[in-house]
Amino acid sequence: MPTAKVLPLLEPEAVAPCCPPLSERPLTAEEAERTAVMFKALGDPVRLRLFSAVASHEGGEACVCDISDVGVSQPTVSHHLKKLREAGLLSSERRGTWVYYRVEPTVLAAMGQLLTRVATA
Numbered sequence: 001m002p003t004a005k006v007l008p009l010l011e012p013e014a015v016a017p018c019c020p021p022l023s024e025r026p027l028t029a030e031e032a033e034r035t036a037v038m039f040k041a042l043g044d045p046v047r048l049r050l051f052s053a054v055a056s057h058e059g060g061e062a063c064v065c066d067i068s069d070v071g072v073s074q075p076t077v078s079h080h081l082k083k084l085r086e087a088g089l090l091s092s093e094r095r096g097t098w099v100y101y102r103v104e105p106t107v108l109a110a111m112g113q114l115l116t117r118v119a120t121a
Contacts, residue, residue, distance in 0.1 A: 021116045035114065038107070041087035046070055047080045051089060054101045061102040 053067040084090045
């Protein structure tokens with residue numbers, strides 16, 4: 001009788017948003033590198049549309065079947081979603097034949113904070 005072996009789920013290494021508001025102090029080289037990866041990933045209009053589709057989807061997650069209508073082929077959609085995952089902006093989970101995407105919980109808040117002006121007294 002075969003025994004089932006539980007394998008750990010490997011997640012792509014996410015790039016965590018790390019930085020204080022840009023107007024607070026200059027970024028360190030490491031902070032700038034990590035932050036640039038996120039903004040570079042969003043610098044493509046198709047990726048920005050896909051990110052927006054996931055972020056605004058009901059329930060906070062979207063099946064790839066619900067967000068693939070962005071004017072490019074399915075392999076291109078998959079490529080762009082992979083780039084967003086690698087940048088730490090999205091996480092994904094396979095359920096049967098479909099993959100569901102979620103915006104990483106801290107990403108929107110951290111990106112907003114990064115671009116927020118520090119209040120001056």
